[in-house]
Amino acid sequence: MLDIIIDTTIRAGTPILYATIGAIIMEKSGIINLGIEGLMLIGALSGFYFTFITNSLLIGFLAAILLSAAAGSIHGILTTYLKANQIVSGLALTMFGTGITAMLGKSMVGENIRGLERINTVKDIPFLSPVLNQDIMVYISILLLLLIHFFLYRTTIGLNLRTVGENPYAADNAGINVHLYRLFAVVIGSGIVGLGGAYLSLVYTPLWIENMSAGRGWIAVALVIFSNWDVRKALIGSYLFGGIAANQLRLQAMGTNIPVQILQSLPYLFTILVLIISSLKNDSTKQNQPESLGNPYDREDRV
Amino acid sequence: MEKILELKEISKKFGNFQANKNISFDLYKGEILTILGENGAGKSTLMNIITGFYRSDDGEIYVNGKKVTLTSPKDAIKHGIGMVHQHFMLVKNLTVFENLLVALKDKRFIINKNRYANIFLNIFKKFNLNIDLDLPLWKLSIGEQQWIEIIKLLINDCQILILDEPTTLLTPQETEFLFKFLFELKKEGKSIIFISHKIKEVMEVSDRIVILKKGEVVSILNKEDFNENRISHLMVGTVLKNKYDKDVKPSDDLLLEISNLYAKNDKGLADLQDFNLVVRKSEILGIAGISGNGQKALAEVLTGLKDPYKGKISLNGIDITYGTARQKYIHGIAHIPEDRKAMGIAPDLTVEENLILKNFKDKELGGILLNRKNINRYANDLVEKFNIQYGVKNAPVRLLSGGNIQKVIIARELSENPTILVALYPTRGLDIGSQEFIHQTIIEHQKKGMSTIYISEDLDELFKISDRIAVIFRGKNMGYFEPDNVDKKTIGKMMGGIIKDD
Ligand SMILES: Nc1ncnc2c1ncn2[C@@H]1O[C@H](COP(=O)(O)OP(=O)(O)OP(=O)(O)O)[C@@H](O)[C@H]1O
Ligand SMILES: [Mg+2]
Numbered sequence: 001m002l003d004i005i006i007d008t009t010i011r012a013g014t015p016i017l018y019a020t021i022g023a024i025i026m027e028k029s030g031i032i033n034l035g036i037e038g039l040m041l042i043g044a045l046s047g048f049y050f051t052f053i054t055n056s057l058l059i060g061f062l063a064a065i066l067l068s069a070a071a072g073s074i075h076g077i078l079t080t081y082l083k084a085n086q087i088v089s090g091l092a093l094t095m096f097g098t099g100i101t102a103m104l105g106k107s108m109v110g111e112n113i114r115g116l117e118r119i120n121t122v123k124d125i126p127f128l129s130p131v132l133n134q135d136i137m138v139y140i141s142i143l144l145l146l147l148i149h150f151f152l153y154r155t156t157i158g159l160n161l162r163t164v165g166e167n168p169y170a171a172d173n174a175g176i177n178v179h180l181y182r183l184f185a186v187v188i189g190s191g192i193v194g195l196g197g198a199y200l201s202l203v204y205t206p207l208w209i210e211n212m213s214a215g216r217g218w219i220a221v222a223l224v225i226f227s228n229w230d231v232r233k234a235l236i237g238s239y240l241f242g243g244i245a246a247n248q249l250r251l252q253a254m255g256t257n258i259p260v261q262i263l264q265s266l267p268y269l270f271t272i273l274v275l276i277i278s279s280l281k282n283d284s285t286k287q288n289q290p291e292s293l294g295n296p297y298d299r300e301d302r303v
Numbered sequence: 304m305e306k307i308l309e310l311k312e313i314s315k316k317f318g319n320f321q322a323n324k325n326i327s328f329d330l331y332k333g334e335i336l337t338i339l340g341e342n343g344a345g346k347s348t349l350m351n352i353i354t355g356f357y358r359s360d361d362g363e364i365y366v367n368g369k370k371v372t373l374t375s376p377k378d379a380i381k382h383g384i385g386m387v388h389q390h391f392m393l394v395k396n397l398t399v400f401e402n403l404l405v406a407l408k409d410k411r412f413i414i415n416k417n418r419y420a421n422i423f424l425n426i427f428k429k430f431n432l433n434i435d436l437d438l439p440l441w442k443l444s445i446g447e448q449q450w451i452e453i454i455k456l457l458i459n460d461c462q463i464l465i466l467d468e469p470t471t472l473l474t475p476q477e478t479e480f481l482f483k484f485l486f487e488l489k490k491e492g493k494s495i496i497f498i499s500h501k502i503k504e505v506m507e508v509s510d511r512i513v514i515l516k517k518g519e520v521v522s523i524l525n526k527e528d529f530n531e532n533r534i535s536h537l538m539v540g541t542v543l544k545n546k547y548d549k550d551v552k553p554s555d556d557l558l559l560e561i562s563n564l565y566a567k568n569d570k571g572l573a574d575l576q577d578f579n580l581v582v583r584k585s586e587i588l589g590i591a592g593i594s595g596n597g598q599k600a601l602a603e604v605l606t607g608l609k610d611p612y613k614g615k616i617s618l619n620g621i622d623i624t625y626g627t628a629r630q631k632y633i634h635g636i637a638h639i640p641e642d643r644k645a646m647g648i649a650p651d652l653t654v655e656e657n658l659i660l661k662n663f664k665d666k667e668l669g670g671i672l673l674n675r676k677n678i679n680r681y682a683n684d685l686v687e688k689f690n691i692q693y694g695v696k697n698a699p700v701r702l703l704s705g706g707n708i709q710k711v712i713i714a715r716e717l718s719e720n721p722t723i724l725v726a727l728y729p730t731r732g733l734d735i736g737s738q739e740f741i742h743q744t745i746i747e748h749q750k751k752g753m754s755t756i757y758i759s760e761d762l763d764e765l766f767k768i769s770d771r772i773a774v775i776f777r778g779k780n781m782g783y784f785e786p787d788n789v790d791k792k793t794i795g796k797m798m799g800g801i802i803k804d805d
Contacts, residue, residue: 159397163405166394172356173392174405175377229578291396299375300357301702 001129006131008250009243010138011204015040015213017141017238018196019220021231022146022189026042027224028152029185030165031294034090038215039190040096043068043197045101048208051113057202061137064198065191071097072190073183080186083296098211100198108208115206137199139244144192145231152231165290168297178297193217226275229288233275243270305332306368307494308353308384308463313362315348315518315704316764318695322348323359324518330463335495337490337505339538341734342706343692345520346498347389347516350465354386355379366463374709383462387469387496389705389732390644391452393440399423399451400436407453426454436712446472446594447643464488465496468705470504471732474593474760481700481764482508500706500734502531503763514538541719541735545766546786547742551750552587553770557620558754560722564614568600573613575600576778580722587745589769589786593798594728597778598758599641602727605756607633637721639712647712648747650701654693655682658702658715659683690740707730713741717748724748726753730764734783742768760798776800 019036026033033039043064051060075093078084122132152158161181163171168178201208219241227233243281244267252263308330315323322345330336338346351357353364355373364371368383373379379386394402403423404410410419420436427434434447443451449472456464466485470478485495485508499505505512512524514537520536561581565608566575575597582588592598602611604616605631616624623632640646648657655678659668668678688694689710694702700711709732716724724745730738745755745768759765765772766786773782774797781797 056551135410154414154559155412156404157412157416159401160407163394163401166396167392169392169404170392173354173376173386173388175380175408176405177375177377208410288396291394 003126003130004250005243005247006127007133007181008246009239010134011236011242012246013239013242014138014141014206015196015199016162016216016220016223016242017145017235018199019193020223020227020238021141021145022194022196023193023220023224024189024227024229024234025148025192026177026186027293028165028290029077029161029182030168030290030295030297031186032086032090032294033072033075033186033189034087034095034221035075035093036193036220037215038094039068039072039099039193040197040200040213040217040220041097041211043194044201044212045105045108045197045208046194047198048108048111048201048206050112051202052108052111055113057114057116057243061198062195066194066200068194068197069187069191072193073187075190076183076186079296080182083214086294086296100115102210107209109210111208114201122267135203137195137203141195142235145235147244149231150195162290162297165292168292168295169299172297172299174300179222182297186232188272194219196220197276203205208263223271225289226271228275229290237271237275240274241267243267244270252289304336306330307332307366309347309365309368310353311363311553313349313359313364313366313641315345315352315357315359320694322518322694323352324738326362326515326518326520328513328520328523330496332493332494332781333489333492334491334510334711335508337495337497337499337509337512339498339500339505339517339534340510341538341692342710342732342737343694343704344515345518346469346515347704348518350386350467350496350498353379353463353465354384364385380459383460384465385456385459385461385463386465387453387456387470387792389467391448392455393448395441396439398439399434399443402440402451403436403455403458405553406458408459411567422458423454426457429484430454430477431695444595444599446474446477449473450477457484461493463494463496463497467498468500469497469734470499470501474595476593478504484772500732500738501533501761502735503535535735535780538734539739541626543735543739544767545763547746548748549746551585551746554584556584558569558582558584558586558618559621560615560617562615562617564604564611564616566600566604566611567611574778575604577613578775578778579780580773582756585749585752585754586770587749587757587768589756589765589772590756590760591765591772591794592758593761593797595762596798597774598727598775600778601775602638602641602725602758605723605725606636606638615646635722637716637719637724639716639724639726641727643709643712644701648700652698652712653698654691654703655679655695656684657711658685658718661715662719678700685714685718689744690737706734706737709733710737710741713744717744720751720753722750722753725758726755727758728760729757729761729762738764761793766791774798 023033023036029224042073046067047064050063051057075089078089079086116137118133118135120133122129152162160176164176164178164181172178182275197213200212223234223237227237248266250265252260310437311327313323313326326349340346349358352359355376355378364373371382400420404419432450453469497508510526512529513520514522532542561578561580562579564575569573579734615622618632621628623629624638659678662668668674690708691705700708713729722797729743757769769786772784772786774794
């Protein structure tokens, strides 16, 4: 029973984790992206479509990365070089993603593919087997998380990126190309968000269903804040949220006396609670929200 | 002499406002060139053009005899130009280490902390600085932040170093350290553009001086041609006095009495320890001391930003240390804070809005709905009286030049005829004309009965304006002096903790 819960948690948390990591990278550079939901859908559909026509999951995942990165680059260019409002542009991206995937995905509804399989190595060790018997994309997400954390805090390019998000004037003054860094962060982040979408359509439920991200993109946007822009905490947040959301469904199916509304609000309540507690324990003076988040950069507009 | 930088006919407009107009001059190899000019004359604007932050509308720049186009700070760096900005280019949420590392030019992909920390600490040692590299930057005092901004420039090898008011926030000793270093750089053949409003310093370091007025070059002086009087004459049209002849005397009645006061300080700076002070009605009491000896705690206790943990403050004989009496007292106090951008203004509001921050509840100006017409009239009066140089109309106040931001704060704080003014380094960053004006304004208010606690480390200014001077050292009041009966040397020594004169 516990093994099943752990397994469900990991599988349900992984797409949200990808989306949250992607969003954190963008926000670290100072760009808010409310288009995560749209990007996930684009990733999900393009992953499914290309797997369907080529029969290759690898091509499917790559297509998901590329196409959502391409869609994200529109937001990136608009909000950097063209100084558009980030909120408006992000919302437009979500509407665009929802609309275009609904339209282009019609022919894919009801089609089948062979989804990504687990690596099944360890048999019947309690606690351990649900952790070790996942699919490769689960492990890649963890690896990616560690890599990004290392990149942000141990490399000069990562430091430059954080500087761009905190104080673009200081970054510019140091010879860092603010717009280019931001654009790259948005493109790469969007690609990672797209992977989250593809996980849904290629692994979690290997199907294309219209609007199949079902709000996970919005959860990711919120988790960025709750995890205090820390990718390690994003892991906790995503698993908590994904896990409780999926497991409460199981509970509903088994039939309990607890009202459905309460069950449905559990993932939100728990996630908020745990993340608040975890941020209390930390040095409360450590402010992680990038200071210039949401502000377009204009060199001649004095700080 | 070799020319390293040539400016030809540089012009820059912000909207309709001409900030720089046809500016031409050269910078030679191995010289220190000072730019002098009133607040808002366009000094920082010009420097920002040289570092690629602003695009000039017109004109040409030559580096080493070759024409260059500077479209970004990156271009300027490429040509060996670096700058200490008046508005710091620092990242509050990053550590000191990270702030310095971002500015360092050549570095490896993976951050090797020890290796770079050593480089930085070595430079710290040169300036006698004791700053923890792991602190987030916002935890530093603004004096320390100024140093980080300076050191960011010095860790790279630049041909042309621009320092825009680097000494405004430094103590006199620190300033000497910096100058010593600048002279070394000069000997190595580096060229330096220096900006300051402190005439004495300018005399000490400059090889040549360029004087700007309203965006134009009005004269270029060689070393043999300048002396203090000539400069102040060129700047403000008169020769500066050493002492104001005031026709007002402080009354004998006590107004404020601080006894045996203790207060903590945030950042390891001196606390107030058994501090005593008496302020009389309509008196200007100067507080002399090297910054970091408890001045900030004193100002914060007096203005209600911090509570003392022991001791007593009384106003007109009534205890106001705690409780509602303190609240009421705080309400009527005027304050010119040290960190004006962080505490003194609302940076995104306009000049008008900043000017009425204290009295927007006034019936004439607002109440529930703001009365824009009256506000404009009221603000225009102040702008004219304090000679605040706007630039673009209705622009947010952060776009003003440093000195003009300071004037906005002073104008607002004095507008309500307060009984007590606590002024923490109020003339920092002001041009000499504006300094005079601020002094005169405070004396005007003294005539109306206002008492001023005037905290400064500039003895010239304290001797000019104060009725009495108290010296603060390590959180204690070392005693009172009348400017007429003591010389600056004695006070200077006491500021360093030496009591007996030998
Ligand atoms: N980015 C900007 N946008 C609009 N106006 C600006 C901008 N930067 C400067 N100004 C205006 O240009 C004028 C000159 O400003 P500048 O900062 O160059 O003066 P300054 O000589 O350095 O003065 P200070 O001695 O007070 O530092 C000011 O009136 C200022 O309001
Ligand atoms: Mg300036």
